Amino acid sequence: MLSLDNVSVTFNAGTPNEVRALRELSLFVEDGEFITVIGSNGAGKSTLFNVISGAVEVDSGRIQLDDQDMTYWPEYRRSHDIGRVFQDPRLGTCPGLTIRENLSLAAIHGRRAGLQRDVKRSQEAWFFQQLEQQQLGLEHRLDADVALLSGGQRQAITLVMATLTKPKLLLLDEHTAALDPNAAEQVIALTQQLAESHELTVVMITHSMQQACVLGDRVIMMNRGRIEFEIAGEERQNLKPSDLIDRFHSLEGATELSDRQLLG
Numbered sequence: 001m002l003s004l005d006n007v008s009v010t011f012n013a014g015t016p017n018e019v020r021a022l023r024e025l026s027l028f029v030e031d032g033e034f035i036t037v038i039g040s041n042g043a044g045k046s047t048l049f050n051v052i053s054g055a056v057e058v059d060s061g062r063i064q065l066d067d068q069d070m071t072y073w074p075e076y077r078r079s080h081d082i083g084r085v086f087q088d089p090r091l092g093t094c095p096g097l098t099i100r101e102n103l104s105l106a107a108i109h110g111r112r113a114g115l116q117r118d119v120k121r122s123q124e125a126w127f128f129q130q131l132e133q134q135q136l137g138l139e140h141r142l143d144a145d146v147a148l149l150s151g152g153q154r155q156a157i158t159l160v161m162a163t164l165t166k167p168k169l170l171l172l173d174e175h176t177a178a179l180d181p182n183a184a185e186q187v188i189a190l191t192q193q194l195a196e197s198h199e200l201t202v203v204m205i206t207h208s209m210q211q212a213c214v215l216g217d218r219v220i221m222m223n224r225g226r227i228e229f230e231i232a233g234e235e236r237q238n239l240k241p242s243d244l245i246d247r248f249h250s251l252e253g254a255t256e257l258s259d260r261q262l263l264g
């Protein structure tokens with residue numbers, strides 16, 4: 001369970017460039033929940049992820065994961081519990097290393113002792129099995145340099161790496177935005193499959209209203225550093241992209257949505 005309690009972040013405080021990126025934001029995420037986060041450029045979505053992962057320190061407020069107060073934990077200490085995938089497929093994997101080497105690094109990074117023993121015992125078979133489940137044919141390319149893979153394949157490997165050690169929380173920041181529609185569809189299917197099979201808790205930022213309506217149990221709309229509204233339950237089940245766009249435009253002071261958001 002993740003909880004953020006009245007979290008605020010201001011960049012360049014006291015200067016003409018001051019930005020209040022998060023304004024007393026509170027959020028509670030249940031174990032096993034899959035949440036999609038939408039909002040215009042600059043709404044504070046990535047900053048939300050940065051304070052959860054520890055890349056940005058809060059000005060005030062509290063962040064807890066499984067009842068542990070990690071508000072002032074450094075990023076590396078949180079990274080064992082929190083997996084993160086970014087928009088750029090190059091960020092999640094090391095070029096010059098093979099798929100096997102990348103997976104080995106992810107496995108070493110995992111602190112779950114039992115899991116590490118399993119990896120050592122039969123690492124080869126284990127990696128093969130992890131990739132085989134994804135049905136992308138990558139299990140036969142364990143010795144390929146990841147730099148030679150397509151963006152979609154690289155993002156698929158990144159997802160497998162981020163979930164290999166079953167993190168308590170998986171943060172996806174527009175992780176399909178740089179992919180072509182086919183690859184994006186594959187990576188979304190893989191995301192769903194991994195979330196279900198590992199029973200992960202997922203928070204996913206997307207600019208696609210379509211993805212926000214199809215994936216997950218709850219949609220959160222951010223605007224100007226705040227959560228403006230949430231849609232869950234029955235209303236979420238019947239949600240259409242046009243409903244989200246209408247709700248967004250009814251917000252006071254809402255900035256424009258991009259074409260990608262309107263069409264996606």
Ligand SMILES: Nc1ncnc2c1ncn2[C@@H]1O[C@H](COP(=O)(O)OP(=O)(O)OP(=O)(O)O)[C@@H](O)[C@H]1O
Binds near residue numbers: 012041043
């Ligand atoms: N390190 C930083 N230093 C200064 N300002 C920042 C920093 N990071 C973010 N900001 C500002 O904080 C605000 C929120 O940015 P953030 O990246 O969280 O938005 P976002 O919702 O992720 O937008 P996008 O959809 O474009 O990714 C923006 O005005 C941005 O310019």
Ligand SMILES: [Mg+2]
Binds near residue numbers: 046047
């Ligand atoms: Mg962002």
